[in-house]
Amino acid sequence: MIESFETFLAVAAAGNFSEVARRQAVAVSSVTRKIDALEAELGSKLFHRSPRRLALTDAGEQFLPRARRILGELAGAKEALHADDGDPRGLLTVTAPTAFGRRHVVSALASFLQRYPEIEVDLHLIDQIVDLSEQRMDVAIRIGLLPDSDLRATTLAQVRLVTCASPAYLARAGHPRSPEELLHHDCITVATPPAPGFVWRYPGVNRNQPLPVRGRYRTDDKDGMLQAALHGLGVMHIATWVACDHLRSGELVALFPEEFEAAPAAGLPAIHAVRLPGRSHATKARLFIDHLRAEIGDTPWWDRLQPGST
Structure with a gap:
């Protein structure tokens, strides 16, 4: 039955x-037999089949999240049973925004893998x-406001902006x-409207409304903004x-002095690590999130490295 769920x-x-x-290195008939057997066991057709396409039936759509949850809970139960048998082991899947991942997640993963050599x-x-459910991801790093969902979120750091050139x-x-x-x-600005927490807003300036800054260079890529600022194209707010x-x-x-670059208030963007409850590999996911949080620190290390900081 478990193999049929996985298939x-x-x-x-x-x-x-x-x-x-x-992918499974088996005959197509082997795959279809497992689906046929599962449909017979459930008493419902899970797929509409035709020579041109394969699509989930209504019953298949309803069964899909339940199958994911059952397999996730089973894997989590197995992992919990073996948690005390030795060091954590196996695969952990992580997704992160490109720029943040390259700068901060990769280095944290390096020390994490050194600490847990079987992962x-x-x-x-x-x-x-x-x-996370559809792509079978264990941990996602997300920056910004989180919508209401059934994801478990851990705040890693508040986003602090700096104006520089x-x-x-x-x-x-x-x-x-x-x-x-x-x-x-x-001013180096974005090519599309920015998220509310990333506008050029300063306490007590312009009635606390965003400044309508302008410039000749616009991009949605953070590294593109950074390189432009380094090459002297303008002022950056990032x-x-x-x-x-x-x-x-x-x-x-x-x-600007500290009063203009204050940390965001509650409710503004933050950096989060999220995971899906019931997902397999929950122990490894929690270990990595705890490790990443410790690596960043209560005050993010990138804020402690600013000129004049201690």
Whole structure:
């Protein structure tokens, strides 16, 4: 029965029998027999089958989340039974936004794997939101406001923004002494409307509304913004976790005093690690989230590395 459940999930994800048979290195008839047996056991057709397409029936759609939950709970129960038998082992799947993953998740995974030599990790760096259940992911790193869901979320850090520019740009265009002066500077902005927590807003400035800054260079890529600022194209307003190394080295200069760059209040964007309750590998997921949280620290290390910080 368990093999039939696993085959059902694989066929539902792949959308055809042939791909599942190829991955499992078995004949297509072996896959179809398992689905036939499961449908007979359940007394319901799970797939609409035709020469051109394979699609879930209404019964299949209803059964899909239950099958995932059953397999997840079974795997979690097995993992719990063997948790005390020795070091954690097996595969952990993690997804994270590309820029944050390259800068901060990979280094945390390196020390995590050194600590737990029997664990393997698949890391997927992608900027789109991944459905943990559908993609069989154990942990996702997400930045921003979390919608209501059944995911278990652990806050890793609040997002803090910094306004900065290169010494070359400041030597050419002058050093803005207040946020209002940014209206007369080239500002590196996003090509699409930013999330509410990432606008150019400063306490007590412009009635606490976003400043309508402008510039000749726009991009939705954080590394594209960073490189543009380093090359002197303008002023950048970005998360400290992106710019921290360059602020520390002096390649970028923070423009405003602390009162203008205060940490966001509650309800504004944060960095979270989320996992799906009942998902297999729950023990490894919790271990990694705890490890990542410890690596970042109560005050994120990228904020402790700012000039003048301790």
